[in-house]
Amino acid sequence: MFTTVNILGVTVASLTMQEAVQTAGHFIEGNSKAMIATANAEMIMRAAHDEKLKEILNKADLVVPDGAGTVWASNYLGVSMPERVAGFDLVQNLLKMAPEKNWRIFFFGSAPGVAEKAKAKAEQDYPGINIVGTRNGFFTDADTAAIINRINDTAPHMLLAALGVPKQEKWLYANLGKLNCPLSIGVGGTLDVMAGVMKRAPLWMQKAKLEWLFRGIMQPQRAGRLLALPKFVGAVHLWKKHHNQ
Ligand code: UDP
Secondary structure (H helix, E strand, C coil), X not given: CCEEEEECCEEEEECCHHHHHHHHHHHHHCCCCEEXXXXXXXHHHHHHHCHHHHHHHHHCCEEEECCHHHHHHHHHCCCCCCCCCCHHHHHHHHHHHHHHHCCEEEEEECCCCHHHHHHHHHHHHCCCCEEEEEECCCCCHHHHHHHHHHHHHXXXXXXXXXXXXXXXXXXXXXXXXXXCCCEEEECCCHHHHHHXXXXXXXXXXXXXXXXXXXXXXXXXXXXXXXXXXHHHHHHHHHXXXXXXX
């Protein structure tokens, strides 16, 4: 379908935003039970040390290149990557199409109240959109069956799971068979940004490929995350050497 690139053992698609949106639309209309993951450098680094996450990403129906690090790694490994497909932007593009397509959407994840705020924002930005349900992302295993029932009762076309990496990927993968939903996407902090709880980097920083720096500054409790990018660059250098790509 698309050229793919193997980055530290994770297969990532080389595609444009438009192709990603089209593919997501096909999943929804095709009535499959598909899963999309959005792989930034941090997720790929994590998968390199977490076999289960790696397996899930490699079995996902589509893994898009979210982040400047992923695009750099792909080009460095010899597979030209047309552009970055940020999860947040992919979601906004799909939400924009939803009213016309009559897609029903469920927002699952983030702190109590956030998904409802994100829903209100979506209703304002995309008139006619049908966000059929919300559920916060804090729960125990014992709650999972009830959450699945709640999601299935609303018969969504698209489920956005914002539980953080790797919780969202692991939860979706484990429950995909039970979810009556053609497309599920792990969307990280997307609902936080839509709700205005978290800020996205200003456009100039996104363009300068500095979104990772912005996140590190905005979440100083996670300054350690700033090291993820240089570590990733080092790991990709080694990977290229050993795999002769
Ligand atoms: N989150 C959640 N349940 C959890 C842990 C996190 O719903 O058990 C939410 C959190 O509130 C945030 C989102 O997951 O809205 C993304 O979290 P984080 O910043 O840790 O994600 P990452 O950047 O690792 O994807």
